[in-house]
Amino acid sequence: MKGAxxxxxxxxxxxGVLLATVAALFPLGGPHTVPAEQTHAAAGVDAAxxxxxxxxxxxxxxxxxxxSLEPLLDGEDASYDTASIVKVDILATLLLQAQDxxxxxxxxxxxxxxxxxxNSDNAATNALWREIGGAPGMEAANKRxxxxxxxxxxxxxxxxxxxxxxDQIRLLLSVFDGAAASKTDSPLDKDxxxxxxxxMTHVASDQAWGVSAASGSxxxxxNGWLQRTASGLWDxxxxxxxxxxxxxxxxxxxxxxxxxMDDGISVVERAARQAVAATTRT
Numbered sequence: 055m056k057g058a059x060x061x062x063x064x065x066x067x068x069x070g071v072l073l074a075t076v077a078a079l080f081p082l083g084g085p086h087t088v089p090a091e092q093t094h095a096a097a098g099v100d101a102a103x104x105x106x107x108x109x110x111x112x113x114x115x116x117x118x119x120x121x122s123l124e125p126l127l128d129g130e131d132a133s134y135d136t137a138s139i140v141k142v143d144i145l146a147t148l149l150l151q152a153q154d155x156x157x158x159x160x161x162x163x164x165x166x167x168x169x170x171x172x173n174s175d176n177a178a179t180n181a182l183w184r185e186i187g188g189a190p191g192m193e194a195a196n197k198r199x200x201x202x203x204x205x206x207x208x209x210x211x212x213x214x215x216x217x218x219x220x221d222q223i224r225l226l227l228s229v230f231d232g233a234a235a236s237k238t239d240s241p242l243d244k245d246x247x248x249x250x251x252x253x254m255t256h257v258a259s260d261q262a263w264g265v266s267a268a269s270g271s272x273x274x275x276x277n278g279w280l281q282r283t284a285s286g287l288w289d290x291x292x293x294x295x296x297x298x299x300x301x302x303x304x305x306x307x308x309x310x311x312x313x314x315m316d317d318g319i320s321v322v323e324r325a326a327r328q329a330v331a332a333t334t335r336t
Contacts, residue, residue, distance in 0.1 A: 108311045109309060109310070109311040109312050109317075109318075109321060110129070110130075110132070110134075110309060110310050110311055111129055111307065111308070111309040111321050111322070111325045112127065112128065112129035112130060112131060112132060112134070112218070112219045112307070112308050112309075112325075113127070113128040113129060113219060113305070113306070113307045113325040113326060113328070113329035114126070114127050114128075114131070114219035114220050114222065114223045114305070114306045114307075114329070115128075115303055115304065115305050115329045115330055115332075115333040116223050116226075116227070116234060116303065116304045116333075117234065117301060117302075117303055117333055118230060118231075118232025118233065118234050118235055118295070118301075118302040118303060118304060119232055119233050119234070119301050119302055120233065120234055121233065121234065122234065123227070123234055123237060123238065125219075125220055125223045125304070125306075126329065126332060126333045127219065127220065128325065128328065128329045128332065129219075129325075131218050131219055131220050132218065133203065133205075133216040133217065133218055134216070134217065134218070134219075134289065134291065134308040134309070134310055135213065135214055135215070135216065135280055135289045135310065136204075136207075136212075136213065136214075136215040136216070136217050136278055136291065137213050137278030137279055137280035137289050137290075137291055138174045138176075138179075138213065138276070138277065138278035138279065138280075138291075139217075139222065139276050139277065139278040139291045139292070139293050140192075140207075140212055140213070140215045140217075140278070141170050141171055141174065141179055141276060141278075142171070142225065142226075142229070142250065142254070142276045142293065143192055143195075143196065143204070143215075143225055144170070144179060144182050144183060144186060144192060144212065145167050145170065145171060145182070145250055145253075146195065146199065146225065146228065146229065146242060146246075146250060147186045147191055147192045147195035147196075148163065148167065148182055148185065148186050149242060149246040149249065149250070150195045150198065150199075150241055150242060150246070151186060151191070151195070152246075153241075153242070153243055153246060158245075159249075163182070163185075166178040166181050166182050167182065167253070168253060170182060171250075171253035171254060171257065171276060172253055172256060172257050172258055172261070173257075173258050173261070174261060174276075174277070174278075179212060180210065180212075183210065183212045184210075188206060188209070188210070188212075189205070189206025189207060189208070189212075189215070190206070192206045192215075193205070193206050195241075196225075198241045199224065199225060199228040199240065199241060199242075200224045200227070200228070200238065201217075201221045201224050201225055202221060202224070203217065203218045203220070203221045204216065204217040204218070204221045204225075205217075213278075213280055217308070218308075219306045219307070219308050220306075222293045222306035222308070223304050223306050225293075226293060226294070226295065226304040226306065227240070227304065228240040228241065228242050228247070229242065229247050229250045229251060229254075230247070230251065230274075230295050230302070230304060231247070232302055251274055251295075254274035254275055254276055254294055254295075255273075255274040257275060257276070257277075261275075261276075261277055262275075263277065263292070263319055263323065264277045264291075264292025264293075264294070264307070264319070264322055264323065264326065265292045265293065265294045265296055265305040265306075265307060265322075265323075265326045266292075266294070266296065267323035267324075267326050267327055268296045268298065268303075268305060268323075268326040268327045268329075268330040268331075269296035269297050269298050269330075270297070270298075272296070272297035273294060273295065273296045273297065274294045274295045275292060275293065275294030275295075276292075276293055276294060277290075277291065277292045278290070278291040278292075279291070279315055279318065281315070282310075286313075287310065287311050287312060287313060288310070288311075288312040288313070288314060288315050288317070288318045289309065289310040289318070290309050290310075290312055290315060290318025290319055290321065290322050291306075291307065291308045291309065291322065292305075292306075292307050292322050292323075292326065293305065293306040293307070296326075296330065298330060298334060299334070301334070303330055303333060305326055305329065305330060307322045307325045307326050307329070309321050309322055309325070
């Protein structure tokens with residue numbers, strides 16, 4: 055994040071960050087009686103506190119105008135919690151399932167999909183996660199889109215889906231067009247890809263941070279953030295497409311272990327700028 059003005063634009067959203075964190079782990083619509091300290095253990099995720107200075111970050115960048123389908127990686131291509139970047143995967147799954155049924159999304163599905171991507175709405179995500187069949191439904195779609203290292207969160211905990219930066223590039227390749235993308239034979243049809251891109255291009259202003267730091271005004275993205283209850287540290291992620299000097303790049307930056315959301319955003323934006331700059335030199 056650059057400057058106080060952009061940080062200020064997030065101030066209105068920050069008051070709801072902890073609520074959004076809980077909602078990413080549990081479905082809305084009922085009381086949450088499980089103590090927060092038990093939630094990560096119940097999900098099979100290590101809840102041991104991390105010490106200071108253990109922030110991890112991995113960036114993956116692919117030049118859409120190039121011939122290679124292999125992204126340039128900066129950092130270990132390890133698994134991270136998705137937090138809300140999984141919402142792109144949920145929408146892609148929903149659209150693929152609708153295609154298989156020979157239909158378009160219903161008005162109600164669109165009324166849920168649009169705030170899920172543009173505003174990162176968790177209640178809408180809960181409903182669509184149930185509709186696609188949760189982790190099994192998403193993983194079946196992911197197999198068709200070429201993802202190999204993404205495991206859906208247990209039960210209703212879509213925010214604890216595990217993924218890698220390179221797998222997020224594979225997902226983005228199924229959505230964005232380009233010389234490299236044309237070689238992937240995406241199972242998503244033209245209209246489905248255009249719909250996802252349109253929502254990622256018009257996210258709400260308080261969501262417009264992350265990989266967009268590597269470009270000017272021409273970008274499409276989805277961000278995710280999650281505070282780990284036991285440690286108080288933050289997962290902060292950003293995925294999308296950016297344009298630099300007329301060239302289009304897919305970018306995925308995943309991080310965890312930041313002491314605050316703002317620190318995590320700074321880590322992600324710095325990694326995005328550096329990774330894209332390195333790719334433009336190759």
